[in-house]
Amino acid sequence: METYNIILADDHKLLRHGIKQIIEKNKAIKVIAEAGDGLELLKLLATHSPDMIVLDIAMPKLRGIEAAIEIKMLHPHIKILILSMHKSLQYLHHALSAGVDGYLLKEDAPRELSSAIDTIRNNDTYISPLMSKELNNDIAQSYRTGKSSTPFEPLTLREREVLKLISEEKSNKDIAELLNISLATVKHHRAAIKKKLNIRKTAGLVKYAIRKGLTTPG
Structure with missing residues (x-):
């Protein structure tokens, strides 16, 4: 049986050590590298070919969701937990x-990490499971009323940052440099913002940003 290779990405060394111990109880799985921030993770992918990345959502330098978007664009075959x-x-x-394959809470029991990896390995x-009550309540509410019980903010924090810069007439290149993300990621965010808000033109995005208080009329 081929070894299943994983990269761990978390800025807490002690937590990474504990996660690695749990993962490698399964002799068919190996942690091949570790990253302490999002940019370090992307650099590792130039020299490593993992089957999966276990990724903290709150990474420094490049947030977990941002890193996931970037990875899925460049390496769509890599699974992300x-x-x-x-x-x-x-x-x-x-x-x-963002395209991730699994969502595990840090308050979950340690055995859930192994369960999550096995589930994702099986595609x-x-x-x-701690999210099941919230999910069930939301589904039930949507059936009863036609609306979700959770008032989603349609845009992520990063998308709101990108929208603010768009409204300030920054180019994609400017935004990439200011937020320390790739040009491809900026284009992904711009497309996602337009799709979520159902707005096609930049002028419409600027009006939305002003209405939401992300920027002021110039």
């Missing part, structure tokens, strides 16, 4: 929209 402290449908929604999506 998000580790999150946020027991929130909104965070889950943003993570799944299924894993969602923490």
